[in-house]
Amino acid sequence: MTRAHSDIDVRPITEAELPEWLRAVHTGFLREPSVSDEEVEARSTQFEPGRYLGAFDGARCVATFRSFAQEVTAVGGELVSADAISGVTVTATHRRRGLLTRMMNRDLEAARDRGDAVATLIAAEYPIYGRYGFGAATSAxxxxxxxxxxxxxxxxxxxxxxxxxxxxxxxxxxxxxxxxxxxxxxxxxxxxxxxxxxxxxxxxxxxxxxxxxxxxxxxxxxxxxxxxxxxxxxxxxxxxxxxxxxxxxxxxxxxxxxxxxxxxxxxxxxxxxxxxxxxxxxxxxxxxxxxxxxxxxxxxxxxxSDWLWVRILDVIRALESRTYEGAGSLVLEVADRAGFADGRYRLEASAQGASCTPTTESAELALDVVELARLWLGDESAVRLAALGLVREERAGAARVADALLRTSRRPWCPDMF
CATH class of the missing domain: 3.40.630.30 (Gcn5-related N-acetyltransferase (GNAT))
Known part of the structure; x- marks a missing residue:
């Protein structure tokens, strides 16, 4: 008999539960089912209480999630605090029960409370992470x-x-x-x-x-x-x-x-x-x-393919952390179902620096937080996204203004898998 969703316990694991958590990771990533003592010992040195999450059906771990502190380089070289997400699995026997959503929401709320400006991950499959506000910010x-x-x-x-x-x-x-x-x-x-x-x-x-x-x-x-x-x-x-x-x-x-x-x-x-x-x-x-x-x-x-995915948690810090080759202003209406980045913001940018502030002015460009992440590192074009119906111009020409401000002369790159 299938257990009710509420019977699945989603929580931070203890260090003693690390072998069982690793076994679930092996299952999810199609590795050998057994976990060696050497792997447990090595992983124990990196164990951080509260940042390893597991979903437990009884004593068995059926979903895994891990995050760790990271810095990601913004345009111009500033190092931005990030919540790096890795080790995400849901065992095939326990899909469609909201386990990933419960783990993701818990982790992103903790990241926001810590003051991380963004979250990052490398997506094994494309369709999963957009519904949590992540956008493909670099490609490879x-x-x-x-x-x-x-x-x-x-x-x-x-x-x-x-x-x-x-x-x-x-x-x-x-x-x-x-x-x-x-x-x-x-x-x-x-x-x-x-x-x-x-x-x-x-x-x-x-x-x-x-x-x-x-x-x-x-x-x-x-x-x-x-x-x-x-x-x-x-x-x-x-x-x-x-x-x-x-x-x-x-x-x-x-x-x-x-x-x-x-x-x-x-x-x-x-x-x-x-x-x-x-x-x-x-x-x-x-x-x-x-x-x-x-x-x-x-x-x-x-x-x-896509590579580094970004989730904007703090719009103001994310936009003020990067540099801009041109000068201009833009009022952005950002939609975020989770509420982290939802709001209207005025970006004033020049080669000397940028300011981003909440505003009640009329929006010029409306977009979801997913698309903001795709634009943040300068890789994507707002004009392209507008053509796809993924951003909306509330003022004619706003997408071109966004491209003039946000796009970079060289494309961003993440050399690492994590």
Missing amino acids: TEWTVEVPRAGLDPRWSGPDDGGRIDIVDAEDVRKLGPELHDRVRRTTPGVVSRDDWWWQLNTGAVRVFPKWTEPYFALYRAADGTVEGLVAYEVDDKWVNDKQPLGTASVQGLIAATPAAERALWLYLCSIDWVTQVKSGPRAPDDLLPLFLPDPRAARITTQ
Whole structure:
């Protein structure tokens, strides 16, 4: 007999319940059902009371939800406090019972009370999160580079700017990576913070999953020795019968503080012996990669999708945190069924700064909080959204004014999955 919705207990878990919570996470993400003692021990070090939620049918956890503190870079480089959401699952036996809604509402209310300006997540499925006020704020593109047709002949032999590429080990990455990432994130809207746990997890110092394979790590150092780029990648060892190599270098992550560093790392990957394909991993849709190649057509788009989703919790802080290349004003009518961002706001923006205040003036552009999130980091066009009927002009030309204020010259990018 199916139990009533009210019989399902949604609450923060205790640390003692972490193994059962992880078992439900494994079930939801189609991993091996069993949870190792090593995983429990590793996850215990990150356990934060109140931010791990579970839905329990009796003693069995049937839905999971986790959040943690994060910073996301706004346009212009300000680091905005965010409620990062991860580990969201509902077991197939307990769907359509409002479990995710109960967990989400509880978490977003706590985030608002903490003072977080936004919430963030990476959506496994597109249709789920819009009903909670999240909008796709960045997208990602993956390329596969066919090295033989890239035009790198003779084969690239190293940077010509006095810099160099060094193969390094995981310990070097843990020492040098955080400072490099901090420089990169302060210049790239959409990039999220990485704590020490992230660096340990992605360099093998902490083993959560049993099938960990250490990647190769390569650094780009400028002529003065400054670390300006880092790439982690794997390479397979594939040959065809006539002894022709067909190796693929798969990038797990590449960050660079300068275009020179970025160019050097991509050309390095394309010059590795026996590598005939390079898979880029998720990049910004306007990434420079194809144009670093003599023949840009050698870089073929293989995936293009939404990536970082944002939920605006505080309209004033979100709009005042970012910079604006142009000058102008706009009165926004924001609809938010949950009530966090609902209201009418006047945005006054210029290159010198911005102010956003509640107002009773007539609205010029009306939109849902979902669409505000899509516009916030500068990736989406209000004119496009108006054409789709997703924003409404209360004053003719208001969507173009919004684009002139909000859009950015380079597209935002989030390099991380969380």
